[in-house]
Amino acid sequence: MNQENLSRINSYLSFKLGEEEFAAHVGKVLNILEMTKITEVPKAPEYMKGVINLRGTVLPVIDTRIKFGMAPTVYTTNTCIIVLDIEMDGESIHVGALVDSVQAVLELDENTLLPAPSIGSKYKSEFIEGVANIDDRFIMILNMDSVFSSDELSSMKDKAVETEKTSEIEEIG
Amino acid sequence: MDNFKKKFIEEATDLIDGLEKALLALEENSDDPALIQQVFRVMHTLKGNSGMFGFDLIDRFTHDLETVYDLIRNGSLRVTRQVLDVTLAAVDHLKLLLNEDNYSDKDFIRAHEQLTLRVASLIDTPQALEQAAESVSVLSNADECTYYILFEPRKEIFSNGTNPLYLIDEVASLGNSLVFAHLNRVPKLKDINPENCYTYWEIILVTKEGTNAINDVFIFVEDESSLDIQKLADLNLLNDSTFVAEAKRIAAEKEDIGYNMLQTLAEKVMKQQQQKQADIIKREKITVKDTTISSIRVSSEKLDVLMNLVSELVTTQARLSLFAEQNAIPGLTAIAENVQKLSRQLRDTAFSIVLIPIENMLTRFQRLVRDLSNELHKDVVFITEGSDTELDKTIIESLADPLMHILRNSLDHGIEDADVRQKLGKPRQGKIILKAFYSGASVLIQVSDDGAGIDPELIREKAIAKGIIAADRKLSLRETLDLVFLPGFSTAKKVTDVSGRGVGMDVVRRKIADIRGEVEIDSEKGVGTTITIKLPLTLSIIDGLLVKIDDTHYVVPLSAIDKIYAVPTKEIYEKYNNVVILDGRQVSFFNLREEFNVGNVDSEFMQVVVVNYEEKRVGLVVDHVVGEYQAVLKPLGKHYKSQEMVSGATILGDGTVALVVDTNKIIKQFASKQVTTNK
Numbered sequence: 001m002n003q004e005n006l007s008r009i010n011s012y013l014s015f016k017l018g019e020e021e022f023a024a025h026v027g028k029v030l031n032i033l034e035m036t037k038i039t040e041v042p043k044a045p046e047y048m049k050g051v052i053n054l055r056g057t058v059l060p061v062i063d064t065r066i067k068f069g070m071a072p073t074v075y076t077t078n079t080c081i082i083v084l085d086i087e088m089d090g091e092s093i094h095v096g097a098l099v100d101s102v103q104a105v106l107e108l109d110e111n112t113l114l115p116a117p118s119i120g121s122k123y124k125s126e127f128i129e130g131v132a133n134i135d136d137r138f139i140m141i142l143n144m145d146s147v148f149s150s151d152e153l154s155s156m157k158d159k160a161v162e163t164e165k166t167s168e169i170e171e172i173g
Numbered sequence: 174m175d176n177f178k179k180k181f182i183e184e185a186t187d188l189i190d191g192l193e194k195a196l197l198a199l200e201e202n203s204d205d206p207a208l209i210q211q212v213f214r215v216m217h218t219l220k221g222n223s224g225m226f227g228f229d230l231i232d233r234f235t236h237d238l239e240t241v242y243d244l245i246r247n248g249s250l251r252v253t254r255q256v257l258d259v260t261l262a263a264v265d266h267l268k269l270l271l272n273e274d275n276y277s278d279k280d281f282i283r284a285h286e287q288l289t290l291r292v293a294s295l296i297d298t299p300q301a302l303e304q305a306a307e308s309v310s311v312l313s314n315a316d317e318c319t320y321y322i323l324f325e326p327r328k329e330i331f332s333n334g335t336n337p338l339y340l341i342d343e344v345a346s347l348g349n350s351l352v353f354a355h356l357n358r359v360p361k362l363k364d365i366n367p368e369n370c371y372t373y374w375e376i377i378l379v380t381k382e383g384t385n386a387i388n389d390v391f392i393f394v395e396d397e398s399s400l401d402i403q404k405l406a407d408l409n410l411l412n413d414s415t416f417v418a419e420a421k422r423i424a425a426e427k428e429d430i431g432y433n434m435l436q437t438l439a440e441k442v443m444k445q446q447q448q449k450q451a452d453i454i455k456r457e458k459i460t461v462k463d464t465t466i467s468s469i470r471v472s473s474e475k476l477d478v479l480m481n482l483v484s485e486l487v488t489t490q491a492r493l494s495l496f497a498e499q500n501a502i503p504g505l506t507a508i509a510e511n512v513q514k515l516s517r518q519l520r521d522t523a524f525s526i527v528l529i530p531i532e533n534m535l536t537r538f539q540r541l542v543r544d545l546s547n548e549l550h551k552d553v554v555f556i557t558e559g560s561d562t563e564l565d566k567t568i569i570e571s572l573a574d575p576l577m578h579i580l581r582n583s584l585d586h587g588i589e590d591a592d593v594r595q596k597l598g599k600p601r602q603g604k605i606i607l608k609a610f611y612s613g614a615s616v617l618i619q620v621s622d623d624g625a626g627i628d629p630e631l632i633r634e635k636a637i638a639k640g641i642i643a644a645d646r647k648l649s650l651r652e653t654l655d656l657v658f659l660p661g662f663s664t665a666k667k668v669t670d671v672s673g674r675g676v677g678m679d680v681v682r683r684k685i686a687d688i689r690g691e692v693e694i695d696s697e698k699g700v701g702t703t704i705t706i707k708l709p710l711t712l713s714i715i716d717g718l719l720v721k722i723d724d725t726h727y728v729v730p731l732s733a734i735d736k737i738y739a740v741p742t743k744e745i746y747e748k749y750n751n752v753v754i755l756d757g758r759q760v761s762f763f764n765l766r767e768e769f770n771v772g773n774v775d776s777e778f779m780q781v782v783v784v785n786y787e788e789k790r791v792g793l794v795v796d797h798v799v800g801e802y803q804a805v806l807k808p809l810g811k812h813y814k815s816q817e818m819v820s821g822a823t824i825l826g827d828g829t830v831a832l833v834v835d836t837n838k839i840i841k842q843f844a845s846k847q848v849t850t851n852k
Contacts, residue, residue, distance in 0.1 A: 039725055039830040041809065042769035044816055051809060051822050051830050056488065058807040058822040058830055088811055095812065 010110060012132075014103040014139055015082065017065050021139045023106060023132065024084070028144045030094065031083035032102055035075055046072075049098060054083065061096040062148060073098050088149035095148050106139070108132050113141065181226040182271050183470070188215050189271075193264050194536045196257060197543065203252040212260075213242040219267070230285065231270045237292045238263055244296065246385070259291050261540070317348070317381055319410040319439065321432050323401035325373040330397045332368065341374060343390045348380030349411045353424045375430055377420065379409045403432050405439040416441075473566070476527055483516075483523045484805040487714060488824050490516045491803070495826030517803065520714055528563035531609050531618070534573050535560050538580055542605060545584050552591050553584060553603040562609035564616055568688050568708055572618075575681040575692075579620050579704050580605065582677065587624030587702055597699070599623065612707075615732075621703035627696040629653045654694045658682045689820065691837075715806060717833065719799040719825075720782065723771040726831035728804045728823055729793070733784040733836045737798055742779050745794055753781065753792065762792030763843050784836045791840050804833055818842060 012023040013032075031054075038050040038061055047066035051058045061081060065073045073079060078101035085094055113130035129141045192215045199208045216239040223231035238260065244250035266288050275281045322344065326337050341352060352374060359371040378387070384402055391400050410416045419438055423430050490512050497509035535557050542555040564572070588594075588603035595601055608619045629650055636642045636656050648656075660679040678694075685692045689709050696702040717728035718737075738755050745753070745764055752761045762781055766774060774796055781792040804823035809816060820835040 037829055039822070039832065041813060041816060041819055041832060042771075043818060044813060048812055051813075051832075053824045053828050053830050056485065056824060058809060058824070060810045060812045062812070091811070093811055095810070 010108055012106045012108055012139075012141060013082070014106055015080070015099040016101045016103060017068060017099060018070055021103065021137060023108075023139050023141050024082070024144050025141075026105065028084050028086065029082055030085050033081040033083060033096070035079045035081065052081070052096060054094070054096070057094075059083065059094055059096050061098060064097045064099055067147070073100065076100070078102075084144055084148060086148050087145045097148065106132070106134065108141075116140075178226055181222055181228070185219060185222065185231075185271055186268070188219050189264055189267050190533075190536060191215055192219075193261070193540060196260055196264065197536065197539050199252060200254075200257050200543075206246075209242065209246050209252070213239065213246050216242055228270070228273075230276070231267065234263070234267070234270065234285070234289060234292075237289065237296070241292065241295050247383075250295070256295055259288075259295055263288060263292060317379055317409045318407050319405040320376075320378045320380065320384070320387060321401075321403045321405050321435050322376040322378060322387065323373070323432070324376065324391070324398060325400075326370050326394065326398040328366075328369040328371065330370050330394065333394075333397060335394055335397065337370060337372070337374070337394075340390055340394065341376065344376055344378060344387065347382050347386060347390070348378055349409070350379065351377040351411055351417060351420065353430065375424075377405070377411065377435065379411045401432065405432075405435055410439055479523055480527065483520050484714060486516050487520055487803050487805050491824075491826035492828075493826075520803070524714070525563075527566050529566050529569060530561045530563050531569060531572075532560040534569055534576070535607070537573070538576065538607065541577060541580060542584065545581065546588075546603075549584065550590070551584065551588055551603060552601055553588055553605060556604065556606045557608075558606065559609040562611065562616055564708065568690075571684060571688050572706070572708070575684045575706070576607075576618070576620070578677060578681050580607075583620060583622040583624065583702065587622040587626075589625050616708045618706045618708065619703055620706075621701060623701040626698040626700050626702050627654060627657070627694075628698045632656050654696055657694065658692070715804050715833070717802050717804045717823075718782065719802040719831065720780070720795040721797055721799055722765050722769065722795050723774075725771075726799070726825060726829065727765075727795070728802055728831050728833040729782055729784070729836060730833070731801065733786075735783045735785055735790055738781045738783065738792075739778045740781050740794075742774060742777055745779050745781075746773075755781065755783065755792070758790075760790050760792045762794055763840065764794040765839075766794065766796070768839075768843055784840075786837060786840045793836065793839070802831075804831070806833055 009026060011026040013026055013029050014021055014023040016022075033052075033054070036052055038052055040050040041048065044050075047063050049061045049063045051060050053059075063073050065071065080099055080102045081096040082099055082102065083094060083096050085092055087093075113132055116128035116130060127143055127147045129143045132139045132141060192212060195208055195211045195215065199205065199212065202208060216235050220232055220235040220239055223229075223235065241250065241256065241260070245252055245256070250256070266285065269275050269281065270285070324337070324340070326335075330337060344350060345352065353376070355373050355375065356371070358373065359365070365371075380386070384404070387402050391398070394400075416438055420430060420435065423434060490509075494509045494513055497505045539555055539557075542553055546553040583605050588605070589597070589599075591601040594603065603622065603624060605620065605622045608617075608621070610617055632653050633642075633648070633656075636653075636659075637644045641656065641659060642648065657678045658681075682692050685706055685708075691707045693705045693707070694702065695705070715728075716731040718731055718734055720727050720729060736755075740753055740755075745762070750761075751763065752759050754760075760781070760783060764779075766772070776796065779794050779796060780798050781794050782798065783790050783792050785791075802823075802825075806821040806823060809819060809822055813819070817838045818834060819832045820838075821833045822830050823833055825831050
C-alpha cells in the first residue's frame, strides 16, 4: 500500500497514557508488541528508554509518557510497545513507543474531527492533528512524525520529572 | 541493450583507470616495453569494445591513440613528455566520452575535435612521419617473413584449461604455416597420464605480423611452456616447394628438425629465390586477448546481500551455541561448535571479498599530484607505501575526497617553491609520502610532506583574530594544531584556486568521522606536516568481549583489549584517585557502573578490562566477563545519534540486545569530564 492509499483510510489506533486517550493513524503503526526486556543505553536522554530486538533489527524505544511530561511509565501487564514508522529528516525510520495500554481501532470521519485547541492545551498544537469526540470522550489525534522525530520533550511544561535514574540528560562531553 | 551499455561503461571505466595507472608508470620508466605493450592493449580493447557497443566517437578517438602507441611499440616514436601529456588529457576525455549526454554539448564536441587534432599531430611529427612512412612502405612491400617456432608446453598445461591446439590454430591464422607435431615423447600406453600433454610442436610460419604478434599468441602460456621464436628469412619460404619437401623429409626421418637445420635450408632457398616475391594472403589481424579470468565482476548489491546473510547467520549461530549450552544433548555441542567455526570462516571470507586494496584510489592521487605540481610550478615526487593495505569498499569510497583535499593542501601550502627550498637547504624536489598500514583493528593512512609545516603562532593569531579562542588562553601544540579542523579556518595567506577557501579541514574531519574514523595532525615548522587518518578495518562485524554491567550486556572490541584482571570490589570503591596496581604497574581505571549511573554492585570481585588508549593502558571496570563474542554491529538509529560512547548494538543468542562500546570515546569523554571537575 502506498502513502496515498494509506492516508485515505480513516482508521486510528487509540491508546492510553495515564487517564488520557490518544490516537495515531494506522498508516503509521507497524506493529504492537508486548512489553519485553529493554536494554538501556547509558548517558542517553531520559525519555529514550533503550533498545529492543525487533526480529533481528535494533529498535529504539521511547517512553511516551516522559516525552509528554508525565511520570515515567510503570510497567503493567497492559504496557505495550507500538512500533511506528515515522519520518525524520526526510528518512523513514522505525521507533517503538511505550504506552500504558492499547485501546481500539477507531473509524473516524475526518469531517467530524475538531480542530486542536490552540489555547490552554497542555500539548504543543503542532503535535495534535485534531480531537475526536466519541461518546463524550475526547481523543487527541497525534501527528506521530512530529512527536517522535523531535529531540525535545514534547510537553509544554518546562521540565520533565526528575527520576532517581538519570539526572544529567543531555550532558555529553 | 542498455544493460550491455552499462556493462561496457563499467568495464571501460576500469580499463581507463588501468590505462591511467600504466601511463603514470610509463612516465617514470619511459622505455619499458611491457608498459607500452599494456597501454597499447588497453587502447586496443577499448577500441574494439566501443565499436561493438556503438560508441563511435570513442572508437575513432582510441583508434588514433592506438596508432600512436603502435608507433611507440615499433620503436618509431619515443615516449616524450608531450606524448604523455596528450595521452593523459585523452584519458580524461575518454572518461567524459563515456557519458553520452555530453555529446549534445557543443563545447564538448569542440574540445573533442581539438584533442583529436592534438593526438593526430603526435602521429604527424616529422620524426614519426618519416618512420611511419618507412614502416608503411615496408608493409606494402609484402613484409612477409618466415619464422621458426618451437613450442614445448609443460606436461601440466591442460590443468590450466589451455588447449595447445587452439594456440597452434591461432598461430596458423597469422599467416601460412607448416606445423610439425612431435609425438616422440609420448610414453608407453601403460605410462600415459591422460591429463598430461606429451606433444610438442615445431611451426614454420610465414606472416606479415612481427615477432610481437607471435609472442602475443603465447602470452598466457609463457610460464607454462618453453618457447623459441626465431626468424628464418625475410621472405616466404613456404612458397618454395623444395624447402617444404626438404623440411618434411627431415621431420619424418628425425625426431625434430631444429632451428639450425632449417636455417641452413633457408639460406639455400634464399640464394635460389632472391628475386621471387610471394603472393600475399590477406588475413585479418587477430585480436589479442588481454585479460585472464582471475577475477569476476559482482554487483555491489549482491555483496551487500551476502554480508547481510552472513550477519544473520552469525546471529543465528550465537543462538544455536546458547541452546546447545543450555540443553546437554549429546552431539549437539559438537555440531554447534562446528557451525561456529564454519560461520567464522565464512564471515572472514565474506569480509575479505568486500575489502579492496587502497591502491584502487591511489592512481587518481598520483595524477592529482602530477597535474597540480605542474600547475603550481613545483617539483614534487609522490611516494606511496602499503598500497596493498585493504579496506572496506564503502570506506574507500568515502575516503577519496578527504584525502584529495589533504594532498591539495600539502602541495599548495606545504611544499615550497624549488628556489625557496634550495635556500632553506632542502632538496629542490619536494616529497609527499602516502603511507597505509595496519595497526590493531585499525588502518592508519598517513600523508606527510617535507614542506613548510604549520606555524603554531600563525594559527594562534588567526584563531584569536577570528574570535575562536580568547587571547589569553594557553594551548598545547596539539590543541593549537587541532584548531585547523574548526569550520571557517584557513591559514593560507593567499587564497588560490587549489585550496585555502576556508572550507577544508573541518569538512575533512567530518567526512572521516562519518566512517567512524579519526584524523590527527602533526607538524613542525620548517620540517613538514603529517596528517594521520585512523579508520576501522570494517564496519559491520567485530570480534568482541562480552561483559556484563548490572543487567545489561556490553561488547568491548577485542582489538582494543590488552588484559583482564579480577580485582576485589572494595579496592575499586575505596580508591580515591581511581588507580589500581596491576602486574606491578599503576593503571588508572573508570568504573563503568559509576559512569553509567547504575548503582552499586554486591559481588566480592569485579573485573578490570585493560584497554589500550593512545599508548596508555586504561582499565574499565565491569561486573564480570562473559566471554568472547562475534558481534554483528547494528546501528542504534537516529534517536541515539548524539550517543558517542556506544558505537552500535548487537543481538545476543537469547534475543536480547547488547551494546557495543567504543572504548576510545568512553575514555576520552570520562577523562575530559574528570579534568573539568578537578579544576
